[in-house]
Amino acid sequence: MSQNVAPTTGADAVDAAIAQGIDLDGTPIAPAKLDLYNMVMAKEAQRQRSGVLNSMRSRIVRIGAKHYSQADLNRMLIEADFAPLKAKEIAYFYGDS
Template sequence: MAIAGPGGVDDAIAAGLDLDGTPIPAEMLSLYREVMDLESQRARSGVKKSMRNRIVKTGSKHFDQQTLDARLKAAGWEGLKDKEIAFFYGA
């Protein structure tokens, strides 16, 4: 199964298949769906905060710490927090 783009993993989960084509165990799918259902019911604190969180989580995989920090600030958000740096960059 070819996975690409932001919805690729969701498509694979919906199909119940791992990237190598093997089935995902029913227990794993059940727990995942239960947690995602609970998450879908959780109140949100704001779209911009959620956007920033997603940028930090995903951006840390693609940008070094200094670049991501600068890009966040340039866009008008707060720079990386100490706990984010420790978690995503191990510093």
């Protein structure tokens, strides 16, 4: 792997690549795409936050759906005392209604 190419694993791989302006495969990211991304992320950085539990659950669902079955993720959420999967989350992440 070239020293100019960011690692492609880990939670920070995408952020590091964006900061370098280089995709994970080593190709440059177009300036217009970087500008739009940075503009939207600046707006997000200004958004008022009210707590972390909802954000934690959202991240668990969004990322967990890529790695766990619906039944397993739902069970883990309940065991951790989070709300179970909602119908709209199941439809979006698992394609069921």
